[in-house]
Amino acid sequence: MYAIEVEKLRKEFKSYSSRSGLAGAFRDLFTRNYKIIRAVDDISFTVKQGEMVGYIGENGAGKSTTIKMLTGILTPTSGRVVVNGMNPHKERERFVQTIGVVFGQRSQLWWDIAVQESFRLLKKVYRVSDQDYNEHMDHVIETLDIGPLLDKPVRKLSLGQRMRCELAAALIHNPPLLFLDEPTIGLDVLVKLKIRQFLKEINEKYNTTILLTTHDMTDIEALCERVIMLDEGKIIYDGSLQHLKQNWGEGKQIHFQFRDLVSKEELASLVHVTWEQGEDRYNWIAHVRANDMAHVIGKVVSSYELKDIHIREVSTEEIIRNIYEEGIHYG
Amino acid sequence: MAKYIEMIRMRFLMMLAYRTNYYSGIFIYSINIGAYYFLWSAIYGGQSSIQGMTVEQMTTYVAIAWMARAFYFNNIDREIAMEIRDGKVAIELIRPYNYLVMKTMQGLGEGIFRLIFFSLPGMLIVTFVFSLQFTTNVHTWGYFTLSTILSFIINSQLNLLAGMVTFFTLNGEGLLRAKRFIIDLFSGLILPISFYPEWAQHVMHYLPFQAISYIPSMIFTESFTGDVAIKGMMFQAVWCVVLIVPIYLLWKAAKRKLIIQGG
Numbered sequence: 338m339y340a341i342e343v344e345k346l347r348k349e350f351k352s353y354s355s356r357s358g359l360a361g362a363f364r365d366l367f368t369r370n371y372k373i374i375r376a377v378d379d380i381s382f383t384v385k386q387g388e389m390v391g392y393i394g395e396n397g398a399g400k401s402t403t404i405k406m407l408t409g410i411l412t413p414t415s416g417r418v419v420v421n422g423m424n425p426h427k428e429r430e431r432f433v434q435t436i437g438v439v440f441g442q443r444s445q446l447w448w449d450i451a452v453q454e455s456f457r458l459l460k461k462v463y464r465v466s467d468q469d470y471n472e473h474m475d476h477v478i479e480t481l482d483i484g485p486l487l488d489k490p491v492r493k494l495s496l497g498q499r500m501r502c503e504l505a506a507a508l509i510h511n512p513p514l515l516f517l518d519e520p521t522i523g524l525d526v527l528v529k530l531k532i533r534q535f536l537k538e539i540n541e542k543y544n545t546t547i548l549l550t551t552h553d554m555t556d557i558e559a560l561c562e563r564v565i566m567l568d569e570g571k572i573i574y575d576g577s578l579q580h581l582k583q584n585w586g587e588g589k590q591i592h593f594q595f596r597d598l599v600s601k602e603e604l605a606s607l608v609h610v611t612w613e614q615g616e617d618r619y620n621w622i623a624h625v626r627a628n629d630m631a632h633v634i635g636k637v638v639s640s641y642e643l644k645d646i647h648i649r650e651v652s653t654e655e656i657i658r659n660i661y662e663e664g665i666h667y668g
Numbered sequence: 669m670a671k672y673i674e675m676i677r678m679r680f681l682m683m684l685a686y687r688t689n690y691y692s693g694i695f696i697y698s699i700n701i702g703a704y705y706f707l708w709s710a711i712y713g714g715q716s717s718i719q720g721m722t723v724e725q726m727t728t729y730v731a732i733a734w735m736a737r738a739f740y741f742n743n744i745d746r747e748i749a750m751e752i753r754d755g756k757v758a759i760e761l762i763r764p765y766n767y768l769v770m771k772t773m774q775g776l777g778e779g780i781f782r783l784i785f786f787s788l789p790g791m792l793i794v795t796f797v798f799s800l801q802f803t804t805n806v807h808t809w810g811y812f813t814l815s816t817i818l819s820f821i822i823n824s825q826l827n828l829l830a831g832m833v834t835f836f837t838l839n840g841e842g843l844l845r846a847k848r849f850i851i852d853l854f855s856g857l858i859l860p861i862s863f864y865p866e867w868a869q870h871v872m873h874y875l876p877f878q879a880i881s882y883i884p885s886m887i888f889t890e891s892f893t894g895d896v897a898i899k900g901m902m903f904q905a906v907w908c909v910v911l912i913v914p915i916y917l918l919w920k921a922a923k924r925k926l927i928i929q930g931g
Contacts, residue, residue, distance in 0.1 A: 410758045412924065430764045438762050445759045447678065449685045454678060461674040462765055490685070 394567035679777025748831025856882025
C-alpha cells in the first residue's frame with residue numbers, strides 16, 4: 338500500500354500580463370493578455386508508507402504546487418492523485434484528518450494568543466482524546482523542548498521557537514503522513530539539528546511517511562534516502578541520494594598550494610585535467626575523477642614544491658547545482 | 669460541534685488580548701449615540717410623534733440600534749478577503765472543518781466579547797446620560813434577543829458572501845467598503861425604514877438589509893408588537909435560509925477556482 342500515488346499529474350495556471358502605459362492599462366480593462374503556464378507537468382511517482390522523501394528543485398520548479406495538490410488545497414488540471422487511499426480534493430475533510438502539514442513560510446498557529454490555546458483548539462478540531470493527546474504530545478513537547486514556550490503568545494517567539502511549535506502543532510493528531518514545506522528555512526544549526534533528530538525519531542517510532550521540500554541539502558542528506566528532483570515542472574531525477582552522488586558527484590577537487598608561481602598552461606601540460614585558479618596564482622584546484630587522484634597528485638608532487646594540499650569531496654549542493662546548470666542527460 | 673465552540677472561545681481570548689482597544693470604542697459609540705440623540709430631539713422639536721414613533725421611542729431606537737450593532741457587526745468579510753490575499757486560506761483548507769462555519773463562529777466569539785465588554789457597559793453609560801425608555805416586558809426582551817441572533821446570522825452571511833467575492837476579484841476592498849455603507853444605510857441603523865419614501869420602502873421589502881437592524885430595534889422600542897413582531901422575525905428567518913443558497917454556490921465555485929497567491 339502506497340502512502341502517495343501520483344500519476345500524470347498536471348497543473349496549469351493562467352498568468353495575466355499587463356500592457357504598459359496608460360493606454361495599455363485602459364485596454365486591460367476590456368481584454369487581458371494571458372498565457373497558460375504549466376507549473377507541474379505530467380509527473381508520476383509513488384511513495385511507500387514510512388519513506389522519507391526529499392522533494393527538491395529550484396524556486397518555481399513546482400514543488401509547492403505539487404504539495405498543494407497532494408494536500409487537497411489545489412485541484413489538479415489533470416492526472417490522478419491518491420494519498421492515504423483517498424482523493425485529497427474530493428474527500429477533503431476526511432482526508433486532512435490523516436495528514437500533517439508544515440509550511441515554513443506561513444504560520445498555522447494563532448498569532449496573538451498562547452501556543453497552548455492553539456494546541457487546545459487543534460486537539461478539538463482533530464478530535465484527539467485526552468489520553469492520546471497526553472501520551473503523544475507529552476513526548477513531542479519534551480523532545481522539541483517547547484514546554485516553557487507553551488504559555489507565550491506566538492508573536493513573542495523567535496523563529497526557531499515558533500518553528501518547533503509549528504511542527505508540534507502539525508503532529509497533534511499523530512498523522513501517518515507529514516508534508517514539510519521548507520521547515521528549516523532561516524533556522525540556526527542547533528534548531529535544525531533538533532528538528533532533524535525529531536523527525537527521524539517519529540519516523541522510526543510511528544513509521545510516519547515524510548515528504549520534505551527544502552533548499553538546504555544538509556536536511557536532505559541527514560534525513561532522506563530518496564530524492565525526487567523537479568525542474569520546470571518535470572521530474573528529472575527520482576532515486577536514492579547515494580546513487581545521485583555516485584553518478585554525478587564522483588569527482589574530487591584537489592587543492593594545491595604551490596611555493597612558486599605556476600601558470601595554467603604548465604599544469605595542463607603536466608596532467609590533462611581541468612584546472613581552476615584559486616585565490617591567486619599560487620593556488621590551483623584540479624577537478625579529477627576519484628580513480629585518477631593518485632596519479633594527479635603523484636605527478637604534481639614530483640614536479641613542484643608544495644606548501645599545502647587538500648582533497649575535497651563534491652558536496653550534494655554542488656551536485657544539484659551542476660545538474661540544474663547542465664542538465665541530467667550525461668553522466 | 670466541540671471544535672466550533674472552542675473556536676468561539678478562542679476568538680474571545682484573542683479579543684481579550686487586545687481589550688484596551690475597546691475602551692476607546694465604547695467612547696466612540698457613546699458619542700455616536702449622543703449625536704443622533706440630539707439630532708432627533710431637534711427634528712422632533714415640539715411634535716409628539718413622527719411616523720408613529722415618539723421621541724423617546726426614536727432615541728431608544730438609535731441607542732439600541734448602535735448597541736446591537738456592536739454585537740452583530742464583525743469583520744469576517746475583511747478577514748476572508750485578507751486570508752485569500754495572502755494565501756492563508758491554504759492552511760484553513762487543510763483543517764478538517766468547514767471554513768465558512770469556522771469564520772462565522774469567530775464572528776460570534778467577537779460578538780459575544782463585544783456584547784459583554786462593550787454593549788453592556790456602553791448601554792449603562794448611555795442610560796445615565798440620556799433619557800431612554802426601556803421596556804420591562806419579558807416578551808419584548810425575548811423577541812428582541814431572538815431577533816438580534818437572527819440579525820447576527822444574516823449580517824454574517826452577507827459578510828461571507830462579500831468576503832468570498834474576493835476569491836474571484838482577488839481585491840475587494842472597494843466592494844467591502846460599499847457593502848458596509850449599504851448595510852449601515854439600508855438596515856435602518858441611521859434612519860428607520862419607516863422614514864424612507866414609499867417606493868424605497870417597497871424596494872427594501874425585497875432586500876435582506878432591514879432584517880439586520882431595523883426589525884430588532886423596532887421590536888425593542890415596542891413599535892413592533894405581537895403579530896407584527898412575529899412577522900418581522902419570520903422575515904428574518906426566511907432570509908437566513910434563503911441566503912444559504914448563494915453562499916453554498918459561491919463557495920463551491922470558489923473552491924474550484926481557488927488560486928493561492930504568493931505560494
